[in-house]
Amino acid sequence: MALLLFRLGRGSYRRPWAVIGGWLLLLAIALGLGLGFGGTLKESFAIPGTESQEALDRLDQVFPEVAGASASVVVVAPGGVDVHDADARAEIEAVAEHIDGFDGVEQALSPYSEYATDSLSEDGRAAIISVQFSTTADALPEGLLEQVRSEGESLTADGFDVSFGGEVYQELEYGLTVTEVFGVVFAAVVLVVTFGSVLAAGMPLGTAIIAIGVSMGGILFVAKFITVSSATPLLAVMIGIAVGIDYALFVLSRHRHQLANGVDPEESASTAVGTAGSAVLFAGVTVMIALAGLLIVGIPFLSVMGIAAAVAVFVAMAAAVTLLPAFLGLAKGRLVPKPGSRAAKRETGADERPSMGRRWVRFVLRAPIVFVVLVAGVLGTLAIPALSLQLALPSGAAQNPGTDARDAYDAISEHFGAGSNGPLLVMIDLTRADDDTLLDDLAAVRDEVRSVPGVKTTGDALPNPTVDSAILQVVPETGPTDPATLDVVNGIRGLEGTLLDETGMQISVTGYTAVAIDISDRLDQALLPFAGVVVGLSFLLLMMVFRSVLVPLKAALSFLLSVFAAFGVVVAIFQWGWFADALHIVPGPIISFMPILLLAIIFGLAMDYEVFLVSGMREAYVRGAPPKQAIEFGFAQGARVVTAAALIMFFVFAAFVPEGAGVIKAIALGLAAGIAFDAFLVRMTLVPALMALMGKAAWWLPRWLAKRLPDLDIEGEHLRTYRSGVEWAQGSSERAALALDELVVGDEQHRIGPVSGEISRGGVLFLVGPEPARRVVAATIQARLAPVSGRLQVLGHTVPGDESSVRGLVAIADLSDLEDRDFELSLGDLVREHERAARSMWSLPASDAAVRARVARIRAAVTTAGGAADRVTTTTAVGTLDPVARAVVLAGLALAEGPDLLVVDANHLAELPASGELVGRIARAIAELAPDATTIVVGVPPGLDLAAVDAAMAGPRRTLAALTIGDPITSSTTERKDALR
Template sequence: YGSNGVHIGPSEIIGVGVAVLVLVVTFGSLLAAGMSLLPALLGVAVGLAGLFALTPAVSISSTAVTLALMLGLAVGIDYILFILTRHRQQLARGTDPRESIALANGTAGSAVVFAGSTVIIALAALSVIGIPFLTVMGLGAAGAVLVAVLAAITLLPALAGFAGTRLTPKPGSKEARRATDPDGSAGRTTLGARWVRTVVAKPLLTVLAVAGILLALALPAADLRLALPDNASAPVTSTERKAYDTVGDKFGPGFNGPLLVLTETDKGSGARAGAQAAQKLRDLKGVEAVLPPVPTRDAAQTVIQVIPETGPDSARTDRLVRDIRAAAPDIRESTGATVAVTGTTAVNIDVSTRLSDSLLPFMAIVVGLSLILLTVVFRSLVVPLKAAFGFLLSVAASLGLVVALFQWGWLADTLGLAHTGPVVSFLPIILIGVLFGLAMDYEVFLVSGMREEWVHTGVARGSVIDGARHSVRVVTAAALIMFTVFAGFFPLDDALIKPIAFALAVGVAIDAFAVRLTLVPAVLALAGRHAWWLPAWLDRVLPDLDVEGTRLQKAPQVRHKEPERVS
């Protein structure tokens, strides 16, 4: 454990080790794998150093630091993978190293900036909710992603400049053959091309099968309950958990989360009004005990402890808090005292309620943003609608698996969960924000190649297969890296990080393999020529972002000679 309680253990190291292995297999080069990992690690180090530097001025929890570490490392490796893959493909085709890294930065690097910006915006939006610790968590993670993006588009080109031609794939290697035979004319069929051909062979069956499976996985999400974890979620061997269990066994679960009720009267005796209010509170359903009112320094105020029958994370305790607040007008009318409920349990319930209320508006903003951005990028109506539908399926299926494991307790013993209960209240918003950025990145990387083939050939189904030929391999590697990095944080005994790590790991896997690599080609093949249709009036109105830098690839490479010196 570090000074802020950040844990780096064997599971995280194994996760990074698996990421290195994936990079070596993807690139076929230790140098290229090291070039991918070094800027990502340096970016994470800079991001965490900046976060630690703020600790004298801002209270930063260990969860915020761990989340920043997890996201910074995962997106850092992925973003560098996209740029470096493009650079090595161009080197294999004989492009000058300096021109190649500049072109890769202008094409794949632009897509990285686009994807990273979406993640940053979504994470920074946590500050709008108005909960201080969530604001710090969101801005800290957004800062780590920002540093990862900057490392990818600045440090990587500099390191590539030092490496020069040494990053060029060896002649005759698989990497070189894939780069120099972009259309597969030599008869070599990649695994990615075979998978896409299988998917688009019967596109309607593929769409129905994938959508049906994801909807089935999403069914548990209908029972989603949100709450902040308490000491019941602490490690079994910790003193907090032992004390929590002992109090619950000996006195009752409600004693672990008493409610504090403040009574205040404008006239008369505060003690008498408090006693009358306490009597009213005893009559409410779900109350185990009401302790005698305790006067404060103000004679008009008293504090009453209300012990619920159930624990802090129970739905019945939540209902009791609502019942007390609903009964406040009647209590004021009969006793003359105003009633306000507070305490850790009530505060956690209020935070969870606010997050629950903001979930649908946040989702609407994210989906609306994706529709606008993808319409501008791909000049199509089907592509953004399909992307938004697939994104919603990914989020719903991920939340369904989270509910089944962490709330219902399916496979809890197998995976070593010491406690099941409501899902961490801010998990859905973090999942939506991070998964949105990654989904847009994979979407741009895959569909841009398909659109380019469509523009060149005009063959709808063929453009889907040929356009995905190389992208499938890179997206697969990126998703595997993301999955292993996130999964590496799952074994932590942290009630906040464990479900977030699980949700992000399964979310990335579902979105990359089920949605982007399977559902997307099938839908585009099913739509045919209509997949690339956009009304003429809308095409004229929309700006041209050129996220993938296609104009750079079409622009002639002009070398400027230095003027001769006149003696």
């Protein structure tokens, strides 16, 4: 992975304008689609499979007239006026009549109607006009709500106070405000202080802004096809900006460090992407796993939130490893810290004073157990308010004073009681009811429901025209977010079995409060599976990253301290009301899905810091440093960058709190608090303390597990090995087409080598050794098997690392290996096939003349080898030729593919025993057939007379060399070799 990212970074660095142009084009397309053809953001709290949702769906079928959105026009009479007075009644009824005539209004029920329930207050001061729309809130005709408002406000001319309630008048749309801009400004200041350069500080901001623009355009476009809530894009903006800046920061910080230490800018940018970019990649994947895990909850709007935020993280991650190196390609050496500057001294280690990070970790390591207890105590105390966490869906009570929904909520609470703000709807299935006693049974159902503790009033059960269903409105004594109302819902649902037995009628409860209960239940049921899947997958990923069991276990469990402390802060401020006025917060219950959303995001971001901080510790430990020294080294290396990253995230999230709306304020505060707790108390204090207490055991991994886990190498050890091999290959490529330096092939159990040697370009190398060993070496030269150790250079490319390039330059021909097609196809057909392999898919096939010319050259080579050349024609089947001719023809077919290096094996030529003179003649024939620049490797068995080979090879003017390899390998590796045939 590090090597792939290295090449990606190098490609972006070398072609900056192409990469930047591609990103800008993508940004333009995304924003164009999103703004020009995107859909409308809308709220939907549908939760398929729950009782309340099934009742709503049935309501849409059997009572379509009441299945749409609804609203309340709350009219409060001026002092001295009673709503029962004739004049007041006439005015209110006239307004209800006018609203009833609007297009899109199914019914506007006058509070004086016989069908109205509790629409006139007992004190005579207030009345409620119930408005039922024809469609759901997201499909209302444009301007209809303003029509209703205008008509209702006509009463204010006579002194009435009018307010508007219901879901359609709740302010659930969220937008960016100036405080979010301040968050980005704070992030910019942190970047300038971190790098000491405005140019360097601007690059992470640029990549993050472009990435979030792409994500936002995509989200708005997708809203045309699926329901996307108003909070979704804002959540994506919060997370996208934060991680976009942070991910670019980690890569840029590594680049600046390398530049300060004299590394070439291109080499530095590529290496930074390969090393720090690997950590970015796996940190980003961890965040994406946590966010995508919200799919497990099974609530559509929450799933969309999670996927949208995960996409924003992915785009930010992609920008950090492609767009940022393109910016670095434009800057080139201008990012090198000025000699003598504070940044240069810090990056080169010339500053004799220990950094603040190093001083802090040394302080922690003096008494690690003390800091473990302190951190656990502080975060545990902050988490105490979380014990009284109260969850609910948004309601008018949570709106700011002066808004429509809040004014209507307060007016209804004052004159009708809080329960009138959240009436329940009981659906009654009449399909199994007794027709003869239907009305009596409906009355019995009403009376049973009315007897439930906490029920204030109930209307009469209203059957639909087909008399297969009925609805019953229930007004509880308490408000929609009061825990007592949840007891009322559960109490009514508890009557289901009794009523079914007594009346044959099945009931189900729906309405806003019932939906809130079902969402809470669904979240409770999904919490453990969610935590299991997300934490489990992340644990496996971190185990692969750190090659340890205890480190990822500690990382996964320690974040619980951060997240529960964040919950505590959210409850204290949003539920208990601490600092509510200063933060413009209306105290009340926390939105239902906040805990699981916070859990997902904080977990993902916490693992970011774990990767960036602990990977440096592991790097030092792997290189031989004692545990405590490794902790100090890794911490000092990453502390400054992690501090900057955490501050950036904190400022970005915190900026959404003062002027943000509803859902976003609580989520933003929780994220800001959680990031601060996790970065500074957990990752930078608790983690080094725990690592010190664990000592060497921190890096323990069972041997059997180590063999089965892939080595992700985010520290870049493989990349450093590759770069060392590249330098060696570049040094040898001018004089050698093939070079082996202490090369060991095979596998860990069955090794061949070490072997060293080289052959110049256009030369012939005889590879002497047992056949199985030769085959493994040949497969390694063709980059089909990875070396066990040592270095291998093939035509200027190093293996491992440049496998794809090597495979296109090397061909292998087994001179004793025949296939069915060698008997079925003619030589001319085979020549066409092999030449086609060397051409592009758009090229024309070789002409008949070209095929005849190729066959003629092969026939001449067969003559040199002493074979029966007269039988070598375009119509001859290769399998019918004599062994010598067949060997030359097989090599000639491999050469038709145009390789720069050809490996042939002459262990035995079918029925002829191999001899030095015979092998020499065949090798000479192949050398004459191959272009001068093509290097040839010939595998020969041990004991062959190499002097005879040399004598037979006297003709071609090529460099000759011989290389002896080890004894035969064992059966397990032989089977692996046979599979390569």
